[in-house]
Amino acid sequence: MAETLKEKTAKGLFWGAMNNGAMQVIGLVFGIVLGRLLSPSDYGMIAMITVFSLIANALQNSGFITAITNIKEPTDNDYNSVFWFNISVGGFLYLVLFLCAPLIAGYYHTPALVPLCRYAFLSLLFSSLCTAQSAYLFKHMMVKQRAQSGIIATLFSSVVGVIMAFCGMSYWALATQTIVYSIVNTALFWHYSPWRPSLRFDFEPIRRMFKFSCKLLASTITTHINNNVLNILLGHYFTAHDTGNYNQASQWNFKAYSVIQGMVDSVAQPVLVDLREQPGRQLEALRKLIRFTSFISFPLMLGFGMVAREFIVLAITEKWLASAFLLQILCVSGAIIPMSQLMSSLVVSNGKSGTYFGVTFALGVVQILTMILIWHWGIRTMVIAYVLLNIIWLFVWQYFSRRLIGYRVWMFLKDILPFALAALAVMTATYFATQSIHNLWLLLLCRILMAVVLYYLVMRIAGAAILKECMAFVKKKMGKK
Incomplete structure (x- = not known):
């Protein structure tokens, strides 16, 4: 039984890596193209309404995916x-958001958001059709x-988004991209799931x-607000252009850390x-x-932070340079968010949805x-505060993990510090060793190659067990082919 679970976990991690790796490569390519075609204000328009879509999706799902997973043997009637239920709630929520579009536009002082909201929120209707299959x-x-x-x-939705952006359809391209993703993903979930x-x-x-599930629902809504709190407040206190610059940095940070988070979430x-x-x-x-x-x-997130400026300028041009510094700061929180997610999954898996909600809230x-207290000091100060709070909450999750299964601080630090310190040392050495290179393409390439080689050597010399296990699994998968 233990071996079966171990094999399923390994396969899950492998396909989770394939999924998130492929999607982030696709997101990288099309994100670069869209970043060149669209302006910060276009991204800002979408960023201001994203949180409403996320909250509506959470309400529509109502935590039932996790609730079903926590049932040992769910029945056909459960699904x-x-x-x-999700179809009913999805239709009702779209109607509510359709009617509330003028209020959303009024909060951001942007009348153009009214038709955009009513169009973009259509994705909710399509996603409500596949919750049970998911x-x-x-x-x-x-x-x-x-x-x-x-x-x-x-892939399909990104192609549609790029074509529309190339045709000059500005933020409508981003809205359509989300709708197309919902339609295609729903159709494929129906295709792969045998349940009807x-x-x-x-x-x-x-x-x-x-x-x-209601506690998970409340937690999910709170999480979406937490993750988008800066988009919500920047759109109100600053301009769509400023919001777009932050959103661009936030998106690239998310694309990077979700490679690992999505992989682990698929099995955790x-x-x-x-x-x-x-x-x-x-x-x-x-x-x-x-x-x-x-x-x-x-190494992924600290390395990305090290090359953030070169990446932003080369990929989406200097018009996005303001987002490069914000990305460097966000990468610090990006490094620890997947670990917070893992420990929160432990809390949920042990049936403590109330605790999960309390910590998230x-x-x-x-x-x-x-x-609200510090916005007068500017966007950078707000981003730094956001990162510091995420670091503090990592240890809050660890506290509840200790209470549940005895995961003590010294264990946690023993598990993460060797990799954190090794990555920090490697990125610091790489940064100073390559400072004299002025060609941006050469600088980016040298920093990436040097960091990868150095980190691998450090892990190899240190005899990291996790490196050996990963290499053994990859060799086994390649051997089967």
């Missing part, structure tokens, strides 16, 4: 109830199928799951749920996931109050 794929750890759906949907709905309307499973909760009756094994599994995450996250309150 069917979720399916019809829950089925997630519960059964069908990571490969989810990966293929995401890659195809991202029936016309039986029984909402008893919804009532049964809601006690657990199902694995931790399977082991929740065995705290010792659950602790061992969490620590291994934390080490694996640290092994990749710290507290972060949201502190962030909003902090940003």
Whole structure:
């Protein structure tokens, strides 16, 4: 049983890596093209309304994907109830947002947001059609199928977005890209999931799951607000151009850290749920996931921060230079966010959705109050404060992990510090060793190559067990081919 779970976890991580790696490569290519074709104000327009779409999607999902995953053996009736509930809620929420569009535009003092809101929020209707299918794929750890759906949907929607941007359709291109993604992803989830709905309307499973899922719902909404708090406040206090510059930095930061977060998220909760009756094994599994995450996250994000200026200028031109410094700051939080997510998954997997909500809500309150108090000092100060708060909350999650399964501070630091210090030393050495290079293309290439080689050598000399395991698994997969 243990070997089966281990193999499923390894395969899940592999396909999670394939999925997120491919999607981020696609996002990189098309993000560069769109960044060159569109202006900061175009991105700012979309950034100002993104949080409303995210909250609506959270309300429509209502935490039932996670709730079903936490059920040992969900029935057909469980999936069917979720399916019809989500369609009903999705339609209702779109109607509410359609009517509230003038209020959203009034908050941002931008009348053009009214038609944009009513168009962009259509994605909610399409995504509501696949929540049950998504829950089925997630519960059964069908990571490969989810990966293929995401890659195809991202590629297709990105092509549509670029064509529209090239035709001069500004922020409408970004809105359409999201809608097309929802349509294609929904169609593919239906294709890969063998489960099909029936016309039986029984909402008893919804009532049964809601006690657990409602706390996750509230937590998800709070998380979306936390992640977009700067977009919300910048759009109100500053201009669409300023919001767009921050949003560009935030998007690139997200593209980078979601490579590792998406990979680990695809297996973390199902694995931790399977082991929740065995705290010792659950602790061992969490620590291994934390080490694996640290092994990749710290060099990836600190390295990205090191080359942020060169990357921004070369990829999307100097018109986005203001976002480069913001990206460098955000990369610090990007390095630790996947670890916070892992420990929050542990809390949820142990049925503590109330704790999950409380910790997330507290972060949201502190962030909003902090940003309102310091916005007079400018965007950079707000971004620095945002990063510091995320670092503090990493240890808040660790505290609750200790209470649940005995994951003590010294264990946590032992798991992350070797990789954090090694990555910091490598990036520092690389930065100063390449300072004399003035050609931006050569500088970018040299920094990337030097950092990769140095980090690999440090891990090899240190005899990092996680490096050996990763290489052994990759060789095994290549050997099968």
